Amino acid sequence: MSESITNSSNASDQSLSTLPLPDFLPDYHVQSPEVKARFKKLYQRKIILEIRDLVKHFETPQGKVLALNKINFDIYRREFVCVIGPSGCGKSTLSRILAGLESYDGGTVLLDGKAVEGPSRDRGMVFQGYTLFPWRTVKHNVMFGLEMSGKGKHESEQSALQWLDLIGLSNFADAYPHQLSGGMKQRVAIARALVNEPRILLMDEPFGALDAQTRCKMQKHLLEIWRNIDITILFVTHDLDEAILLADRILVLKAHPGEVQEIIEVPVPRPRSERQINSPEFLATRARLDQLIHGNNAHDDTDDEPLSPFVRLTSVDDNVE
Numbered sequence: 001m002s003e004s005i006t007n008s009s010n011a012s013d014q015s016l017s018t019l020p021l022p023d024f025l026p027d028y029h030v031q032s033p034e035v036k037a038r039f040k041k042l043y044q045r046k047i048i049l050e051i052r053d054l055v056k057h058f059e060t061p062q063g064k065v066l067a068l069n070k071i072n073f074d075i076y077r078r079e080f081v082c083v084i085g086p087s088g089c090g091k092s093t094l095s096r097i098l099a100g101l102e103s104y105d106g107g108t109v110l111l112d113g114k115a116v117e118g119p120s121r122d123r124g125m126v127f128q129g130y131t132l133f134p135w136r137t138v139k140h141n142v143m144f145g146l147e148m149s150g151k152g153k154h155e156s157e158q159s160a161l162q163w164l165d166l167i168g169l170s171n172f173a174d175a176y177p178h179q180l181s182g183g184m185k186q187r188v189a190i191a192r193a194l195v196n197e198p199r200i201l202l203m204d205e206p207f208g209a210l211d212a213q214t215r216c217k218m219q220k221h222l223l224e225i226w227r228n229i230d231i232t233i234l235f236v237t238h239d240l241d242e243a244i245l246l247a248d249r250i251l252v253l254k255a256h257p258g259e260v261q262e263i264i265e266v267p268v269p270r271p272r273s274e275r276q277i278n279s280p281e282f283l284a285t286r287a288r289l290d291q292l293i294h295g296n297n298a299h300d301d302t303d304d305e306p307l308s309p310f311v312r313l314t315s316v317d318d319n320v321e
């Protein structure tokens with residue numbers, strides 16, 4: 001079977017959309033009845049986040065950079081959305097705008113119908129660098145947001161302990177961040193964000209600094225948390241498999257300017273596990289993401305950076321290659 005691909009939405013590059021998938025893979029648009037039913041249910045939920053014609057420029061010494069151009073996207077309640085794209089396509093800029101840490105020049109961003117203007121408790125954030133306060137214990141890190149919002153010490157402590165129980169770190173309540181592994185720190189960061197009961201959790205490469213095994217465990221933890229609480233997640237990643245494993249839909253951006261290239265409904269059934277990584281629908285989605293992100297026409301910021309000529313520093317005169 002060799003079928004040509006038609007994009008599900010917003011594909012701006014027609015040459016990519018006509019590339020055939022490898023013969024042995026199904027069309028990534030094909031969904032089982034269960035997956036179809038899941039999406040039908042999802043689209044009946046309330047829209048939480050509405051992004052309309054979002055535009056963002058940066059002034060640089062080289063001139064004005066159009067980082068995001070006319071981004072249109074809706075996220076539904078309890079949806080898990082991953083954002084993926086080549087380096088420089090504006091993934092971090094988008095998540096910073098949604099977090100209220102970056103201004104924008106055009107369009108609208110509405111959370112529950114209200115314009116996003118600056119950071120707020122209705123948006124939780126977990127970014128790659130460990131952002132825990134090193135001088136506070138794990139419990140006091142989780143209590144921080146509640147104390148800031150005027151909650152009493154006892155109530156804050158009880159909520160923090162409940163969260164630590166949920167993420168399996170009760171025994172570390174009185175430990176300091178430097179006593180934790182990278183994965184444990186990110187679990188605390190997730191608890192610290194969720195204890196404030198945000199409407200949406202914004203995660204920018206949260207597992208990017210973890211080793212492969214810890215990353216895999218964290219993906220499972222996150223899916224477990226997401227399944228059990230009323231939270232919507234927007235998750236930025238570079239990792240194609242991570243996006244497929246986690247997301248309901250994947251927002252694929254392209255660079256220069258950052259634009260929506262395609263929105264993919266992940267056809268892999270839930271519950272997800274790494275055992276599905278070789279399933280036909282997983283491989284078909286991966287092949288499509290590969291085409292979009294690494295295809296001939298895809299552009300990556302790192303493509304622009306020529307490697308400087310290397311000074312030879314070895315005294316051994318035979319070549320290793």
Ligand SMILES: Nc1ncnc2c1ncn2[C@@H]1O[C@H](COP(=O)(O)OP(=O)(O)OP(=O)(O)O)[C@@H](O)[C@H]1O
Nearest residue numbers: 058059060065067086087088089090091092093094
């Ligand atoms: N503060 C800034 N000043 C000037 N230009 C910026 C700034 N932040 C981002 N940019 C530019 O905006 C574009 C999008 O950057 P952004 O960091 O959002 O991309 P990204 O997709 O997250 O990249 P990466 O995957 O490498 O982290 C890039 O061209 C970048 O150079």
